[in-house]
Amino acid sequence: MVLLRFSILVVLAVAGVFCGDEKEFRIRTNRIWEQEELKEDQKEFSGRWQDLETTPYDNIVHFDGEKHLANVKQLTFGGMNAEGYFSFDNSKLTLQATGYGTDCDQIYELDLNIDPKLQTLRRISTGLGGTTCSYFYKEADNNHRLYAGNWWNVKIDDKTDVSKTCPQKKCANPQGDELKQLCNTSYTWDIFPDYDIFKVDRFGNFVQRLTDSPGYDAEGVVSPDGTKIAFTSIRSGDLELYVMNTDGTNLVQVTNELGYDGGSFFTPDGKRLIFRASRPKTDAEIAKYKKLLSYDLVEPIAMELFIVDIDGKNMRQITHLGEANWAPYMLNDNKRIVFSSNYDTAANGFGAFSLYMINDDGTGLEQITFGKNQFNSFAMQSYDGKKLVWGSSRNGTMYELNLFIADWIDNPDATTNPVVTTPVVTSTPKGQETTTNSYSSHSLPSVATSTPKGQESE
Numbered sequence: 001m002v003l004l005r006f007s008i009l010v011v012l013a014v015a016g017v018f019c020g021d022e023k024e025f026r027i028r029t030n031r032i033w034e035q036e037e038l039k040e041d042q043k044e045f046s047g048r049w050q051d052l053e054t055t056p057y058d059n060i061v062h063f064d065g066e067k068h069l070a071n072v073k074q075l076t077f078g079g080m081n082a083e084g085y086f087s088f089d090n091s092k093l094t095l096q097a098t099g100y101g102t103d104c105d106q107i108y109e110l111d112l113n114i115d116p117k118l119q120t121l122r123r124i125s126t127g128l129g130g131t132t133c134s135y136f137y138k139e140a141d142n143n144h145r146l147y148a149g150n151w152w153n154v155k156i157d158d159k160t161d162v163s164k165t166c167p168q169k170k171c172a173n174p175q176g177d178e179l180k181q182l183c184n185t186s187y188t189w190d191i192f193p194d195y196d197i198f199k200v201d202r203f204g205n206f207v208q209r210l211t212d213s214p215g216y217d218a219e220g221v222v223s224p225d226g227t228k229i230a231f232t233s234i235r236s237g238d239l240e241l242y243v244m245n246t247d248g249t250n251l252v253q254v255t256n257e258l259g260y261d262g263g264s265f266f267t268p269d270g271k272r273l274i275f276r277a278s279r280p281k282t283d284a285e286i287a288k289y290k291k292l293l294s295y296d297l298v299e300p301i302a303m304e305l306f307i308v309d310i311d312g313k314n315m316r317q318i319t320h321l322g323e324a325n326w327a328p329y330m331l332n333d334n335k336r337i338v339f340s341s342n343y344d345t346a347a348n349g350f351g352a353f354s355l356y357m358i359n360d361d362g363t364g365l366e367q368i369t370f371g372k373n374q375f376n377s378f379a380m381q382s383y384d385g386k387k388l389v390w391g392s393s394r395n396g397t398m399y400e401l402n403l404f405i406a407d408w409i410d411n412p413d414a415t416t417n418p419v420v421t422t423p424v425v426t427s428t429p430k431g432q433e434t435t436t437n438s439y440s441s442h443s444l445p446s447v448a449t450s451t452p453k454g455q456e457s458e
């Protein structure tokens with residue numbers, strides 16, 4: 001019933017969208033490429049641009065000490081791009097970005113076989129409302145993706161400027177004394193209650209609504225075998241992780257503790273979920289968490305990494321670092337986790353986020369990205385283990401975020417063994433000491449508030 005009513009709404013909405021000439025132009029941007037297949041001269045570049053060597057440690061896109069990364073390349077430009085995730089054949093990235101004609105995040109696609117400087121991002125989402133967190137289905141032809149958004153709930157008419165239909169951030173214009181006070185004293189993320197997860201085809205055409213419970217449903221990812229989706233939902237009254245089949249059936253609640261459990265990924269063996277959670281402990285923290293949640297807000301300033309079996313068993317906390325430890329992704333050894341953290345202000349600068357790596361038993365913490373006062377997060381390893389893609393403020397201001405890709409050097413000490421003719425001096429990372437002492441802590445008071453999810457429009 002609900003689904004049927006929903007499809008009628010979609011038909012109406014799409015019809016409405018395409019009546020006005022002006023509006024058609026705006027929303028067409030994700031259609032222009034529908035007929036456009038790869039040109040011959042683009043095919044020529046297939047994959048090759050990724051293999052071109054870049055200067056190590058230029059301190060622009062590749063900082064001293066980043067020895068797990070080689071041939072670092074910038075994938076997006078413009079500074080409001082985030083959460084790039086590989087297709088299962090590693091040939092494409094799906095990402096969210098603001099600023100290509102819309103005021104808040106929309107879902108785009110990048111073809112990794114083509115030099116990013118020779119292509120325009122292809123928009124997959126409707127352009128209506130806001131979106132977040134897209135992911136590829138596991139298919140030979142990469143025909144389907146999922147993403148979360150509220151476009152189904154956006155009311156439009158002939159006069160609507162589609163690019164201005166972004167969901168209102170609660171704290172952008174807080175109503176009432178209580179909310180004003182909360183917004184004044186908290187750094188908040190909006191948990192938009194009308195976000196639901198949708199399956200679309202490669203042109204962005206609607207295929208299936210995967211969630212329809214009231215409240216936030218988002219952060220969907222597909223399991224390595226392609227049969228399951230893990231996601232975050234507030235349907236129980238709290239933000240918990242769920243797993244379901246890719247067609248939306250067989251829903252299982254995985255976590256059930258007070259706090260924001262989110263941003264999960266399947267481990268490469270498909271058996272566990274790696275995620276980050278903020279778990280309020282004291283009465284005051286619990287009261288504030290619940291109060292914020294009643295306004296569809298969370299304050300993600302204290303987050304630690306957790307791991308749990310997909311049936312909810314064997315939940316374990318991995319990090320105890322303090323501050324914000326989030327955006328975890330497990331490497332294909334099923335053991336080490338790359339994540340983002342701002343815990344080490346002394347080394348990296350106040351409000352700076354670096355990528356780290358840690359074993360799933362909490363040992364072996366190692367810093368992966370360096371560079372003073374940088375933001376680095378949303379790391380994902382390609383399914384073949386060869387590449388790492390992540391979002392970083394490097395080669396931009398602290399408020400910008402672009403996607404970068406690098407060769408993943410699993411064991412840098414082995415590859416820099418002077419067996420090769422390369423002089424040792426060029427392959428020896430210099431920046432190791434930066435973890436401990438070479439950075440003075442810089443005061444960038446607003447940096448912390450510009451980072452996680454901060455790419456959404458003002």
Ligand SMILES: *[C@@H]1O[C@H](CO)[C@@H](O)[C@H](O)[C@H]1NC(C)=O
Binds near residue numbers: 078
């Ligand atoms: C840094 O950004 C500029 C402008 O966005 C771009 O032209 C340049 O190629 C980037 N540098 C690298 C090393 O990617």
Ligand SMILES: *[C@@H]1O[C@H](CO)[C@@H](O)[C@H](O)[C@H]1NC(C)=O
Binds near residue numbers: 180181184
């Ligand atoms: C917000 O905080 C500032 C500084 O602490 C204070 O001057 C102002 O009155 C506060 N506003 C509200 C609405 O609470």
